[in-house]
Amino acid sequence: MAITLVEMLDYAGVATFAASGALMAAERRQDVVTFVFFAAITGVGGGTLRDLLIGAPVFWVTxxxxxxxxxxxxxxxxxSRGRGLPKRALLWLDAAGLCVYAVVGAAKAQAWGINPVIAVVMGVLTATFGGVIRDVLAGEPSVLLRRELYVTPAIASASIFVLLAALHAPVxxxxxxxxxxxxxxRAGAIAAGWRLPVFTPKK
Amino acid sequence: MAITLVEMLDYAGVATFAASGALMAAERRQDVVTFVFFAAITGVGGGTLRDLLIGAPVFWVTxxxxxxxxxxxxxxxxxSRGRGLPKRALLWLDAAGLCVYAVVGAAKAQAWGINPVIAVVMGVLTATFGGVIRDVLAGEPSVLLRRELYVTPAIASASIFVLLAALHAPVxxxxxxxxxxxxxxRAGAIAAGWRLPVFTPKK
Amino acid sequence: MAITLVEMLDYAGVATFAASGALMAAERRQDVVTFVFFAAITGVGGGTLRDLLIGAPVFWVTxxxxxxxxxxxxxxxxxSRGRGLPKRALLWLDAAGLCVYAVVGAAKAQAWGINPVIAVVMGVLTATFGGVIRDVLAGEPSVLLRRELYVTPAIASASIFVLLAALHAPVxxxxxxxxxxxxxxRAGAIAAGWRLPVFTPKK
Structure with missing residues (x-):
């Protein structure tokens, strides 16, 4: 049951991030091969990094x-030629993929015996690196620098999961x-502009 | 014999991609260390990613x-100070490296027991990631976004190889x-401007 | 003793590169999460690549x-809000991290049985890739292209270490x-503008 849920979330995370990658290709008016390439890189990029780092066989290779x-x-x-893809779809799909992947990434790291602190890090990397690679390859300013809460929601998702799992909550x-x-x-960041205070150097 | 051919193609692919990396350094008027750095990263980048993903020892490390x-x-x-390096050399060397590497990458993946679908993916990654990393590090728009056939020829090379190998053709x-x-x-793309249709959103 | 020294240098290298990553976040007026993210990626990026390439468990995961x-x-x-961080601090911290990491990277590669040539390469990658990833994620022109001696000092540090180690000098x-x-x-490059001759195409 636990395995099955993680697998389902894993496919859901891959599909939502893949959609966010494909939408980036759509913005750039690319051909179908580039759609598939960006969908794949964004979809599996974060999980690939996680698996390499924890020494697991890369999930999509086998x-x-x-x-x-x-x-x-x-x-x-x-x-689809863009039917049913309002402009903000990219943002919300990315948000959904972010939180699902943060939990999936932390869960897989823990299943491989990684300590809780690093399991949270793995959740965050799993969640954020697909989007980071997408932005780098598209030549976009990285989502990391947009002063929005982006890594923070991933930290929240992964930390809560690891904490509740440590308290023996059902998975x-x-x-x-x-x-x-x-x-x-993340929704607060997108819809209401939630932010953390930024660095202000002393005069 | 099979091993030897793959090794020869492997060195040929490394050398041609290395040249394409060095030519990028030449365009930017860099020093010899940067030439070597870009030659190395472009030359072995794709194969390195392939080996990490399939769990093989990285080919150039040992x-x-x-x-x-x-x-x-x-x-x-x-x-050489650019003698005998016409401006389009970068493009054609890259094209040769692309197709050689696609086959080498798929062949190595299959030798490691990877299934045919993913072996094609590995061929494509082996072929394209050296150039992708070169572009990212040089701050160039990625070749992925140039609306030219670039990933497509790699898919063609790797697919044909995997298909013929499955039909027991000699390697x-x-x-x-x-x-x-x-x-x-790829030659059609470079010389005749072949393209795939691009995404056109519905009005 | 040898192990302990390498560990101490390892933490020193991580901390100095982490500071250089955090200073990049400071320049961009980011929030504390982005500070930590850039500190971490810059701090452990090069060593992570080294460990993946030589097949060692990634040092910070366990x-x-x-x-x-x-x-x-x-x-x-x-x-700190920038107290005690003069503008050039980024440059000098990066220089210190560069040379420490080049030695640490080569030492670890040799401890894993990697041959001397590739051990030097590993030292250079360990030293330079944290900064390269930092620049790519920050959308800065890569330090590789600044026509300064940057990779060269790393080559010097790693080569001298590998050479003296081969001559059985104490670690x-x-x-x-x-x-x-x-x-x-590196200090000569920063303070006195030392450079290597650049590529000059023949007329």
Missing amino acids: NPGYAIVCASVGVAIFA VWASGAGVALGFAV | NPGYAIVCASVGVAIFA VWASGAGVALGFAV | NPGYAIVCASVGVAIFA VWASGAGVALGFAV
Whole structure:
């Protein structure tokens, strides 16, 4: 059951990030191959980094299902010609992928015996690096520098999950609470402009 | 014989990509150390990613020959002061490296027991990531976004190779056909402007 | 003793690079989370690449001490509001981290049985990639292209260390000589504008 939930969340995270990558290709009026390439890189980039770092076999290499999901998302968004993709879809899909992936990444790290502090780091990297790679390859200013809460919601999701798991909460509750809290923080950032104070050098 | 051919193609791919990296350094009027650095990163970047992803020991780490080839290419192009390097050389060297590497990457993945779908992906990553990293480090718009056929020829080369290998074609024929087809597609893109249709949002 | 010295240098390298990452965040007036993120990525980026390439467990994944050092450096620099951080601090901290890391990286590679040529390469990658990733994520022109001696001091540090180690010099002397020589080269580049001749195409 736990495994199955993590797998489901994993596919959901891959698909939402893949969509965010494909939408970046759509903004740039690219061809279908570039749609699929950006969908795949954004979809599996964060999880790939996590697996390399924790020494796990890279999840999509032994299971072609993930590559097929990414390719399908890329082709579907290309073929849709933008129907039903309002401009802000990129932002909200990215937010959903962010929180789901933060929990999935932390859960997988813990399943591989990684200590709780680094499990949170792995959740954050899993969640943020697909988008970071997407921005770098697209030549966009990295989402890291936009002064929005972006890494913070990922930290919230992964921390809550690791904390509740340490308290022996059922994995479905720990996952749900982690995703919900992180998403609330990210939603506040997107919809209400929530921010953290920025660095102000002393005169 | 099969091993030897793959090794020869591997060195050829490293050398051609190394040259393309060194030519990027030449465009920017860099010093010889930067020539060698860009030659090395472009030369081995794609294969390095492939090896990390499939869990193989990274090919150039245990065999200093590849680093020496990259350094030699970098020094030679620096010392040549541009003789015999017409402006389009970068483009055609990159095209050759692309198709050779796509086949080499797919072949190595299959030798490590990777399934055919992901072996094609590995061929494509092996072929394209050296150039992608070169562009990112040079601050160039990524070749991925140039609306040219670039990833597509790599897909063609790797797919043909994997398909013919599955049909038990001799490795030399499968490799040759893969490289030739991919190179033809890339040559069409460079010389005749071949393209795929791009995304056109509905009004 | 050897192990302990390498560990001490390792923490020193992580902390100095983390500071250089946090100072980049300070220049961009970011929030504390971005300070920590840039401190961490710059602090451990090069060593992470080294460990992945040589097939070692990634050093900070099994030991949360490094992540805690990076987070502390990021928070401390954020909280300091720039007191005691003259503008050139970024440059000199980066120089110190560069040479320390070049030696640490080469030493670890040799401890993992990597041949001397590639051990030098590993030293250089360990030393330079944290800064390269920092620049790429910050959207800065990569330090690689600034026509300054940057990779060269890392090569000097790693080569001297590997050479003296091969001559059975005590590790503390080999390390010290490597760091000192590389730092002298980098200091010459920063303070006196030392350069290598650049590529000049023939008319």
